[in-house]
Amino acid sequence: MSKIVGPTVASWRTSRAPWSAAEYDRTLLRAALSEGDRCWDPEANLLRVEAPYNPIHTHIKGGLAHPTRNSLQYALLLLERGGAGDAERAHDVILRIAELQDRSVESATYGIWGYYAVETAAEMDPADWNWADFLGIQLLLVHARHGDHLPPAVLREIRESVRHAAASIVRRNVPMSYTNVAVMGTFVTLAAGGLLDDGKLFAYGKDRMVRLCEAIDSTGSFTEFNSPSYWGVVLQTLTLIREHVRDEEVLVLNDRLHDRLWLHFLARWHPPTRQLSGPMARCYSNDLGVPPFLVKAVRGVLGTPDVHPVRGELSVGVDSCVDYRVPDWALPRLLEPDGEREHRELFAQNPSPETGTTWLDAVTTLGSVNHQDTWLQRRPLFGHWVRPDGTAGHLHVHLLKDDGAEDFDFASGVISTVQSGPHVAWLTGFACPAGDRHHHLDVIRPGDRFRARSLRLVVDLIGAPPVPETSAVDGAVDLDLGTARLAFRLAGGSFGGRGPTVRLVPRADGMRIEVVLFESASPAELDWATLGDTFAAGSLSLVPSATGRAREQVPNPEVDSVGNCAEVRWTTPQGRRLTLSGGRSAVSREEHATLYSATLDGAAPPSPRLSESRLVP
Structure with missing residues (x-):
């Protein structure tokens, strides 16, 4: 858990300690x-x-x-x-x-x-x-x-x-939806074209910059959305283009893209915890803290956490060679909470819309994506809360498989959601063909048997106060997090004819809620074709303790099978009616996407673009 250190909003307004970029470098x-x-x-x-x-x-x-x-x-x-x-x-x-x-x-x-x-x-x-x-x-x-x-x-x-x-x-020519690599390769080909005096290579890089901006214009956002590490990679690369490429047309597009990148970041930046909320397409750590590139960009106003490279990882040193700069309009938004707010955003058309929702208030933040696989780098349902001691606690929903040797994030899962404020209805199922550890490199195909001792959807509450291990009563868990409260409900589900169960497990770093879909005393060979229904569904809420929301009764969600779909229906404590449908057996990812549907109070939730202004006029 990261200690929230550095100047408060009020102290930053009145007297900020001198910042030396050279000394930090x-x-x-x-x-x-x-x-x-x-x-x-x-x-x-x-x-x-x-x-x-x-x-x-x-x-x-x-x-x-x-x-x-x-x-x-x-x-x-x-x-x-x-x-x-x-x-x-x-x-x-x-x-x-x-x-x-x-x-x-x-x-x-x-x-x-x-x-x-x-x-x-x-x-x-x-x-x-x-x-x-x-x-x-x-x-x-x-x-x-x-x-x-x-x-x-x-x-x-x-x-x-x-x-x-x-x-x-150039030979690989990645699609521009591969955001971080698309940007990196654009810089390399532009800068290499200049270094080698290769006009054809430079023209390729310039055309690639236009294609990248056009791809982002198609939704107003980034396909590899809200990814902390890759946001840093893209920020670094756009900064390097500004510093080392000399072409006016490229630099105009680069400046526009740089602003769009910051707008995307700020939409889910949570000043009370100084963390980036969910959802995330790619992520390596739940505790994101304030990395050096962000410290430099904002000239130290978020504090200067200690830097301790490990295993010969020297990226922080490379950050000393890059002149990161936050746009003037963005700096106040990094420090000052906007009060309660909900941000919705269209990320991509794949071909169905991929959308995200994030709730932010003075204590908690919770974000979800409408439909995503469960590869270990995903954060489909993710958030934070301010703990009583001022550190940030972290909420991470993911799918674990125990193959008899170890637990790991199972990439064959699919999590679907619909969100209203701090309340989320969720549905988890499985895809086939789909990956085991990686989302496409070690695929389990129809007819393949795979080994598992258990499959569990887990909610990790990192930084939660410990409570004794217990089974949830009727699939319900209510946890007092000190400054916030978590309400988790299992509506139902099935895995090979058996219903899932819920248990609460203390851990060294907090608490874990486990929805046990499958469990065996010894590893078993499973085959999706013979299992039938393989899904679970429920609801999750994360609200501040000091608000009236924390004392509201949380209704139980309901789930039914409708054709080849499972349908979750839930009325939130505020009376919002959420309905979510998705595949209830192991079908392809593409079919899962077509089976997904969601409504909020009877209508499809809006999915507005991040920005209506185009990068390429």
Whole structure:
């Protein structure tokens, strides 16, 4: 849980401590280089780190390994520090990274790198083509900031690596709905076109910028919506375009896109907890805090949390090389709550609308997306509350599978919602074909059997005061969170002919509500075709304790089977009538999307665009 530190709104208005961007940059640089120096392996001319567990792409699941991206970041930061021997070490890293790039035009992994020196891109399963974008950015930063002082051999290898990485990006030509990679590749091809004096490559980057803006214009928002890490990636890349690309037409579009990005962020920014609320398309951590790029952008007015890089992760040091800037109109909204408000937004047409709703008040915030899979990076129902001690508590709804060896987020789930204020009706089911750990890389197909000891929809309340483990009475859980109250109701459901049950489980970091869909003493082989109905449905509310809402009776939702759908009906404590329908058996994601429907007081909830102004006139 993150401590809410830094100036209050009132103190910021009257007297703000002097902010030194240069000193903060030095802090970031020192922190990153301390970790980089600790991990340096002079025999390999690369960093050596404990590889984090990664269920996809790489076969390296742990142990010491030599990462390519982190090592290249270290080279950049060594040049930034400029101490005795730093330049020589940086040159060695750059030359080693150049050796590790696949430069064979005939290769399927042309232009990219493996995650680690010991494993080539071709040996990965599958390779991560985003490494052309991520490493391309680092190489371009090295050249932009230190190219005038690099030896000819190093300059030559940088140019060659950039040329091959950019060619890989052009060959791949990702759809503009892949937001973060679409933006990164746009910068790489624009900057590489300028560096290499390649007019065709620069024209591709410029056209890509137009296509990106047109894709965002189609809904007014971002397909990879409200993703904290990728919001930071996009912010960084748009800032780099502003700093390092010299084309007036590109810069006009870039400025408009930069404003749209901040508008998107502020719609779900919750000043009382200083957290970004849900829903989220991609997320790695429930406690988001105030990352360095946001500290820099707002010139320290949100405080300056301590920076502690781990495992040779040096991205915070790279942030010292980027001149982030918040638009003047956005700064007050970061600090001052707007009172109670509800934000609705259309994210994408896939082809059915993908929409989100977020409720924000002085204590709590809760957000949901109408329809989303349950891959571990999703946050389909997510929020926070201010705890009595001033820290932020976190609410995270996800689907867990125990395969007999460990629990992990099961990507084959589907969560559908409809929301009014701080109240959400939810329905969870399963898709087939769909992924196991990843949403499309390890697919369970019709007829496949898969192994499971349990399947549980869980509501993690991180920071909740502990209560004894107990079974919920008639599927109902009411928790006093100190400053807020949570009301959870299970309306019903079925999994292979058995109804789900609810239990409350204390955890070291808070409390967990578990909706147990399937559980066995030992792992079982399951087949979607023989299970029949596989769904559960209910409601969830998160409200401040000090308001009248906390004392209102929470009605129980109802669920029925209607044809091949399950239908949830619920009247919120405020009298709003929510109806939600979705698939009740394991069908394809596409069919789940067509079966989804929702009404609020008998009509479809509105899904307004984030902005009616177009990026491309």
